[in-house]
Amino acid sequence: MQSLQEISIQYVKGVGPARKKLFQRLGVETIEDLFYFFPRRYEDRTHLTAIARLKAGEEQTVKGRIAGCSSRRSWYTKKHVVEVILDDDSGRLSCTWFNQPYLASYFKMGRGVVCHGKVDMYKNSLQMVSPEWELIEEKEKGNLNLGRIVPIYPLTRGVTQRYLRKTVMASLERYKDHLVDELPIPLRNKHRLYNIKRSIAHIHFPKTLEEQENALRRISFEEFFFFQISVIQRRLSITRKAGIPHHTSDAQTLKFIQAFPFELTGAQKRVIQEIRADMQRPSPMLRLLQGDVGSGKTVAALFGCVASFENGFQSCVMAPTEILARQHYENIVQLLAGGRFPPLRAALLVGGILKKEKEKLHQRIKAGEINLVIGTHALIHEGVIFKNLSFAVIDEQHKFGVRQRALLTEKGSNPDVLIMTATPIPRTLCITLYGDMDISVLDEMPPGRGKIKTLLYSSEQSPEVYASVRDELRLGRQAYVVYPIIEESSRRFSEAESRDPDRDNSSVGRNTDLKAAQEMFRYFQKEEFKDFRVGLVHGRMKPKQSRETMARFRRKEIDLLVATTVLEVGVDVPNASVMVVEHAERFGLAPLHQLRGRIGRGQADSLCILVAEPETEDAQERLKAFLSTQDGFKIAEYDLKIRGPGRYFGRHQHGLNELKVANPMTQLDVLELARKEAVTLTQGDPRLETPPNRYIRDVIRRRYPTYLADVAAG
Ligand code: ADP
Numbered sequence: 234m235q236s237l238q239e240i241s242i243q244y245v246k247g248v249g250p251a252r253k254k255l256f257q258r259l260g261v262e263t264i265e266d267l268f269y270f271f272p273r274r275y276e277d278r279t280h281l282t283a284i285a286r287l288k289a290g291e292e293q294t295v296k297g298r299i300a301g302c303s304s305r306r307s308w309y310t311k312k313h314v315v316e317v318i319l320d321d322d323s324g325r326l327s328c329t330w331f332n333q334p335y336l337a338s339y340f341k342m343g344r345g346v347v348c349h350g351k352v353d354m355y356k357n358s359l360q361m362v363s364p365e366w367e368l369i370e371e372k373e374k375g376n377l378n379l380g381r382i383v384p385i386y387p388l389t390r391g392v393t394q395r396y397l398r399k400t401v402m403a404s405l406e407r408y409k410d411h412l413v414d415e416l417p418i419p420l421r422n423k424h425r426l427y428n429i430k431r432s433i434a435h436i437h438f439p440k441t442l443e444e445q446e447n448a449l450r451r452i453s454f455e456e457f458f459f460f461q462i463s464v465i466q467r468r469l470s471i472t473r474k475a476g477i478p479h480h481t482s483d484a485q486t487l488k489f490i491q492a493f494p495f496e497l498t499g500a501q502k503r504v505i506q507e508i509r510a511d512m513q514r515p516s517p518m519l520r521l522l523q524g525d526v527g528s529g530k531t532v533a534a535l536f537g538c539v540a541s542f543e544n545g546f547q548s549c550v551m552a553p554t555e556i557l558a559r560q561h562y563e564n565i566v567q568l569l570a571g572g573r574f575p576p577l578r579a580a581l582l583v584g585g586i587l588k589k590e591k592e593k594l595h596q597r598i599k600a601g602e603i604n605l606v607i608g609t610h611a612l613i614h615e616g617v618i619f620k621n622l623s624f625a626v627i628d629e630q631h632k633f634g635v636r637q638r639a640l641l642t643e644k645g646s647n648p649d650v651l652i653m654t655a656t657p658i659p660r661t662l663c664i665t666l667y668g669d670m671d672i673s674v675l676d677e678m679p680p681g682r683g684k685i686k687t688l689l690y691s692s693e694q695s696p697e698v699y700a701s702v703r704d705e706l707r708l709g710r711q712a713y714v715v716y717p718i719i720e721e722s723s724r725r726f727s728e729a730e731s732r733d734p735d736r737d738n739s740s741v742g743r744n745t746d747l748k749a750a751q752e753m754f755r756y757f758q759k760e761e762f763k764d765f766r767v768g769l770v771h772g773r774m775k776p777k778q779s780r781e782t783m784a785r786f787r788r789k790e791i792d793l794l795v796a797t798t799v800l801e802v803g804v805d806v807p808n809a810s811v812m813v814v815e816h817a818e819r820f821g822l823a824p825l826h827q828l829r830g831r832i833g834r835g836q837a838d839s840l841c842i843l844v845a846e847p848e849t850e851d852a853q854e855r856l857k858a859f860l861s862t863q864d865g866f867k868i869a870e871y872d873l874k875i876r877g878p879g880r881y882f883g884r885h886q887h888g889l890n891e892l893k894v895a896n897p898m899t900q901l902d903v904l905e906l907a908r909k910e911a912v913t914l915t916q917g918d919p920r921l922e923t924p925p926n927r928y929i930r931d932v933i934r935r936r937y938p939t940y941l942a943d944v945a946a947g
C-alpha cells in the first residue's frame with residue numbers, strides 16, 4: 234500500500250493542482266499532512282434551538298424549511314443581499330448573506346436548511362447575518378458543518394471551514410485504511426488507547442468531545458513514546474563516543490573568573506564549573522545553557538573557548554544573524570584586548586565579507602592561526618576547515634535547525650558543544666524533552682541593572698507615547714520603536730519560518746508593514762522627533778547598511794531606532810532604555826519578552842511601552858500576562874499552556890519541533906506515562922536489537938532522521 238506521505242493532496246476530490254497551492258500555505262502537502270492538520274478547536278453544534286426560543290446575542294443552531302428567498306442589490310450599501318426566511322413551525326427567522334449571489338440557487342422554496350450563527354435583533358425581529366448553513370439533503374450523507382461537533386481549523390485566504398471539512402472527510406473516506414498503526418499492541422491494550430484509524434477520524438469528526446479527547450490522548454502518547462525513545466538512544470550514543478578531554482586547572486579557572494571588569498554572578502561561576510567538568514571528561518559534552526536575556530551567557534561561552542585554546546585547540550561561536558555575530562565578536566575582542574585573558578586570536582566570519590578576504594580567512598583557520606571563529610551559518614560552509622576544533626558554541630535563540638548544528642560539529646572530531654538559548658524552559662519539560670543534553674541555568678541577573686516599567690497604551694494615545702519618549706531622549710537615553718512583521722498566515726507559521734527567504738516575496742502583508750516602518754521613520758524624522766537623530770533597520774536591507782546603522786546606534790550617533798523584528802535577537806546597547814512596540818497585539822509572548830530584554834541593560838531605569846489594540850481574547854490575555862511579570866520562566870509556562878510547544882519554540886527548535894500534536898504542558902500525565910514505557914522498553918534492549926523491538930528502531934529512524942543521524946554512525 235502506498236504510504237500517505239507519498240500521496241499528494243492534489244489527488245483528493247475537490248483539490249487538484251490549483252488548490253494544492255492553498256494547502257501548501259497551510260503547510261499541507263500530502264494526505265498525511267492533512268490527516269495531521271488538526272482542528273484548532275471544536276464547536277458543539279449538536280443542539281438545535283426552536284426559532285421561537287432564539288435569544289439575541291447568542292450563537293445558536295436552527296433547522297427549518299425555506300419559506301421565502303430574495304436576491305437583490307441594496308441601493309443603500311451597494312452590496313448584494315441574499316435573504317432567506319426560515320420557518321420551523323415555532324416561528325420565522327430571517328437569514329442574510331452579502332455578496333454571494335450564487336447562494337440563491339441553493340435556497341429553493343421548501344428545502345430544509347440548518348443554520349448556525351449569532352442571533353441579532355434588527356428592526357424588532359430576530360435575524361442571523363452570514364450564518365453557516367447546510368442543506369438537509371447533504372445532511373443525509375453525514376453532515377459536516379452543523380448538527381454535530383464541528384471542527385474549526387486554522388485557515389488561510391481562499392480556504393473556508395466548509396471546504397476544509399469536506400476535503401478532510403473526502404480524504405478520510407478514501408485513504409483512512411492506509412494509516413498504519415505503529416504503536417506496539419501490548420501498550421495500546423495496556424493503556425486502552427484507540428487504534429490509529431479511529432484516532433485520526435475522531436480528531437477531525439468526533440461524535441462526542443470525549444471521543445476527541447481519547448483520540449488526542451492516543452496520538453500524543455504515540456508521539457511522546459517514540460520521541461522519548463529517540464532521546465534515550467541519542468543520549469546513549471553520545472556517551473559512547475570518544476571526545477576531547479580538556480584540562481583546566483583551578484588556578485586557570487580562577488584567573489578567568491577574575492579577568493572580567495565586573496564580578497561574575499554566582500550563577501555564572503556555577504555554570505563555568507559545570508562546563509569545566511564536562512569538558513574534562515573524555516566523552517563529548519552536549520549542554521544546553523538557558524539564561525534569560527541579559528543574564529550573561531557570553532561569559533560562560535568564553536570560558537569554553539579559553540579552555541579549548543589553553544589545550545591547544547580551536548573553538549567557534551555560531552550566531553543566528555550577522556548583527557549578533559558581529560556583536561559577539563566586538564564584545565569578545567574588547568574583552569581579549571585588555572591582556573587579562575590568554576592571547577586568543579579571534580576572527581569574524583559572516584556572509585557579507587569579500588571573497589578574497591574570506592579565502593584568506595579560510596586559510597588561516599585551516600592553518601590554526603585563528604583560535605576562535607565567531608560567525609553566522611557561514612561557519613558551516615564546506616570551505617571552512619578547522620585545524621582542530623574542540624569546542625563549539627551555538628547561540629541560537631532557537632533559530633538553527635538540527636541539521637545545521639550537526640554540520641557545525643562535523644567540523645571537528647566530536648567537539649564539546651554548548652547550546653545557548655534565551656528561551657526559558659520549565660524544569661519538568663526540560664528533563665523529559667531534553668533528556669539527551671545536560672542542562673545549565675543562569676538564574677541570576679548581574680546586579681546594578683535599572684528597573685523596567687511596562688505600560689500599555691492604545692494607538693490613540695500615540696502623542697502621549699511620543700512625548701514620553703522625547704523626555705527620555707532629552708535625558709541622553711536612546712530608544713527603539715519596533716514594528717511587527719505581519720503575514721496573512723502568521724498564525725500558522727513560526728517566526729523562523731516566516732523569515733524563510735522562499736516565503737518572502739509571496740507576502741503582500743509584509744510589504745505593507747515594511748512600508749509602515751519606513752513611513753513612520755520619515756514621519757519621525759520630519760515631525761515627532763525632528764530634534765533627534767532617527768535611524769531605520771529592517772530585514773530587507775543590505776546587511777552592510779543595517780550593520781552601519783546598528784553601529785551608529787551603538788556609538789550614540791542615533792537616538793531613536795525604528796526597526797522591524799530584526800531586533801528581537803540579542804542586540805545589546807546598554808544606553809537604550811526605551812522600547813516602544815507598535816501593534817503589540819500581533820506579537821507572541823516570546824518575541825515580546827525578547828524585545829523587552831533589549832532594554833534594562835544599563836543602570837538607568839527603563840521604559841517598555843506597548844501600543845496595542847487587543848481585539849481577541851487571546852491577545853488581551855497575552856498582554857495582561859506580559860504586563861504582570863518579567864520572569865521569563867513564568868512567561869514561558871504561560872505561553873506553553875496556551876499555545877503548545879511547537880509554536881512556542883519555533884518549529885526548528887531541537888527536539889520540540891518533533892512534536893506535532895502533543896503538548897507537554899497540558900498533557901504532562903500522558904508524557905510521563907509514555908516516558909515510563911520508553912524507559913522500560915529500552916532498559917532491556919538499549920539498541921533495540923531484539924526482533925520485537927527492531928521495528929521500533931526503524932520507526933524512530935524514519936521519524937527523526939536528522940536527530941538520530943549520529944546514532945546510526947555511533
Ligand atoms: P545574554 O547573552 O545572556 O543576553 P550577555 O552575555 O550578552 O547576555 O550579557 C549582557 C550584558 O551584561 C553584557 O554587556 C555583559 O558584558 C554584561 N554582563 C555579563 N555578566 C555580567 C556581570 N556578572 N556583571 C555585570 N555585567 C555583566
Ligand code: MG
Nearest residue numbers: 530531628803
Ligand atoms: Mg546573548
